[in-house]
Amino acid sequence: MAIRTDQLLRSAWTADQVELPPHTLRWLRQETGLTDAWTPTKPLTAPPSELPDKAREVLTGIVGAEHVLTDEASRLGRTGGLSYLDLLAHKGVGEISVPDAVVLPADPSEVAAVVQACAELGLTIVPFGGGTSVVGGVQAANRAIVLDLARLDRLVLVDEVSRLAVFQAGVRAPDAEKALAEYGLTLGHVPQSFERATIGGFAATRSAGQASSGYGRFEDMVEGIRVATPRGELRFGVAPASAAGPDLRHLVIGSEGAFGVITEVTVRVRPLPKVRRYEGFVVDGWERGAEIVRRLAQDRVLADVTRLSDVDETRVSFALAGGLKAAGLRAYLRARGIRRPCMLIVGWEAQDQRELATRRAATISRLRGAVRLGRVLGEAWRHGRFNGPRQRDALMNVGVCVETLETATHWSQLDELYDKVRLALTDSLGRAIVMCHISHAYETGASLYFTVITPRSVDDPAGQWLRAKAAACEAISGLGTISHHHAVGVDHAPYLTAEIGDLGTEVLAAVKNTLDPAGILNPGKLIAP
Numbered sequence: 001m002a003i004r005t006d007q008l009l010r011s012a013w014t015a016d017q018v019e020l021p022p023h024t025l026r027w028l029r030q031e032t033g034l035t036d037a038w039t040p041t042k043p044l045t046a047p048p049s050e051l052p053d054k055a056r057e058v059l060t061g062i063v064g065a066e067h068v069l070t071d072e073a074s075r076l077g078r079t080g081g082l083s084y085l086d087l088l089a090h091k092g093v094g095e096i097s098v099p100d101a102v103v104l105p106a107d108p109s110e111v112a113a114v115v116q117a118c119a120e121l122g123l124t125i126v127p128f129g130g131g132t133s134v135v136g137g138v139q140a141a142n143r144a145i146v147l148d149l150a151r152l153d154r155l156v157l158v159d160e161v162s163r164l165a166v167f168q169a170g171v172r173a174p175d176a177e178k179a180l181a182e183y184g185l186t187l188g189h190v191p192q193s194f195e196r197a198t199i200g201g202f203a204a205t206r207s208a209g210q211a212s213s214g215y216g217r218f219e220d221m222v223e224g225i226r227v228a229t230p231r232g233e234l235r236f237g238v239a240p241a242s243a244a245g246p247d248l249r250h251l252v253i254g255s256e257g258a259f260g261v262i263t264e265v266t267v268r269v270r271p272l273p274k275v276r277r278y279e280g281f282v283v284d285g286w287e288r289g290a291e292i293v294r295r296l297a298q299d300r301v302l303a304d305v306t307r308l309s310d311v312d313e314t315r316v317s318f319a320l321a322g323g324l325k326a327a328g329l330r331a332y333l334r335a336r337g338i339r340r341p342c343m344l345i346v347g348w349e350a351q352d353q354r355e356l357a358t359r360r361a362a363t364i365s366r367l368r369g370a371v372r373l374g375r376v377l378g379e380a381w382r383h384g385r386f387n388g389p390r391q392r393d394a395l396m397n398v399g400v401c402v403e404t405l406e407t408a409t410h411w412s413q414l415d416e417l418y419d420k421v422r423l424a425l426t427d428s429l430g431r432a433i434v435m436c437h438i439s440h441a442y443e444t445g446a447s448l449y450f451t452v453i454t455p456r457s458v459d460d461p462a463g464q465w466l467r468a469k470a471a472a473c474e475a476i477s478g479l480g481t482i483s484h485h486h487a488v489g490v491d492h493a494p495y496l497t498a499e500i501g502d503l504g505t506e507v508l509a510a511v512k513n514t515l516d517p518a519g520i521l522n523p524g525k526l527i528a529p
């Protein structure tokens with residue numbers, strides 16, 4: 001099997017060298033004090049593989065010699081995920097552990113055999129989907145082997161009557177959508193990592209896509225799931241709803257490879273939309289914007305995509321759009337009485353114009369006081385919706401520390417959480433741009449997604465972000481969730497008990513102990529050591 005090149009690009013999102021436009025670089029220097037001085041980088045190298053001969057022999061017997069890879073490129077290609085710290089580590093800054101081998105099983109039965117064999121051999125396994133984790137979820141502690149699900153790439157079946165599809169876990173989101181489109185169907189799960197992430201990864205992390213208001217979070221889409229554990233196979237989901245005890249699907253959805261390896265997922269699918277419309281509005285101030293989004297959620301008229309940027313994120317978006325355009329827009333908005341512009345993107349997807357018009361009218365009637373900037377802004381957002389990681393590459397290339405973090409809470413606590421996280425980040429980082437948006441709203445609350453941009457520390461680039469992230473996590477603890485959709489991984493594991501309590505942590509540990517008594521599955525993720 002050809003190794004996909006993007007798995008080798010762990011220090012960047014794309015192979016192309018991306019550069020910031022000159023006006024953006026100038027603006028960034030003014031705003032953040034960015035200079036040309038930053039820690040030099042060098043490519044990461046791998047130590048020799050220490051995969052024991054016996055283990056190689058057993059694994060080769062299951063998947064074939066060509067699917068047990070110990071060469072440097074294959075192992076570096078599955079070293080870590082895509083957090084800022086992982087990307088830095090690939091530039092030779094900070095610490096990261098390189099796996100001893102990459103194993104590529106072909107189907108659920110080979111996955112089960114690999115898991116059993118590793119349990120007997122005492123070999124640690126890191127399940128690896130698209131490798132887009134931003135919380136240390138695919139870090140290979142203890143010189144583990146990476147179990148790459150890339151060959152589980154089939155659409156197993158489509159039940160058009162029930163609107164269900166069964167995918168193998170390694171199917172990437174664009175391939176899933178392409179396969180479903182042939183049946184006139186869609187999953188509608190569009191996270192920013194869409195181009196690379198997999199069906200199994202979405203289930204393992206309780207992912208949420210940009211259109212979650214319309215299509216739901218990924219866990220809402222999972223009807224059934226198949227998981228290989230060292231103790232045998234788990235299979236859940238025989239009916240759309242059940243009163244047969246607790247819903248055990250949710251023991252494995254979000255289990256981040258710590259309880260078992262997801263091999264197949266049955267997902268709810270919907271008809272492909274025939275019409276779509278995305279529009280941009282501007283509201284005056286974050287508090288007013290959040291109130292509008294709350295009304296939309298509580299009146300149940302949210303657009304499929306509903307995304308509110310705070311003043312700083314809006315300012316940055318306008319600045320990046322370029323000098324004259326941005327100045328003209330600001331003047332226009334001032335004339336319309338908007339002093340603290342906050343951008344609101346709304347997008348609807350429907351089967352026909354009539355459905356779209358009805359839903360649009362219901363949403364728009366609640367946007368009192370908002371200034372409509374029209375479809376150009378909405379469409380620009382839609383077309384650029386996957387650009388974030390490319391922009392991050394360009395920023396990192398000029399010595400910027402750029403990272404995101406996310407949380408969620410109830411409406412009554414949203415402002416407090418917003419203020420506390422912002423304060424924690426700015427206190428820790430000093431001169432930094434800290435911006436935020438709401439992109440997932442519920443009747444009872446919403447997510448907050450923060451992006452940070454600051455000059456990378458010359459002396460201690462990793463420590464700079466570790467300290468800021470710790471400060472933000474402390475601010476979140478007790479007020480919101482430690483993760484709305486990025487999952488727990490290694491980074492959030494120390495904060496999980498504060499959220500679910502000692503007994504909750506004990507329950508998770510008991511489940512882990514039952515399914516994985518030798519503790520070989522993704523150690524250190526989800527449950528802190």
Ligand SMILES: Cc1cc2nc3c(=O)[nH]c(=O)nc-3n(C[C@H](O)[C@H](O)[C@H](O)COP(=O)(O)OP(=O)(O)OC[C@H]3O[C@@H](n4cnc5c(N)ncnc54)[C@H](O)[C@@H]3O)c2cc1C
Pocket residue numbers: 081082083126127128129130131132133134137138149169170190191192193196197198199200201202203204205206207208209210255256257258260261262263388389485486487489522525
């Ligand atoms: C630029 C960027 C943007 C992002 N945007 C979003 C977003 O909008 N919404 C969102 O929800 N997330 C987002 N993420 C986070 C990430 O993409 C999601 O967590 C995604 O669900 C991970 O899928 P993956 O296939 O890449 O999984 P991986 O990164 O490979 O793995 C994630 C975790 O799941 C485990 N795992 C993977 N596959 C399996 C399996 N088959 N069985 C058991 N365990 C498994 C891994 O061991 C790991 O702990 C973003 C990440 C990046 C880098």
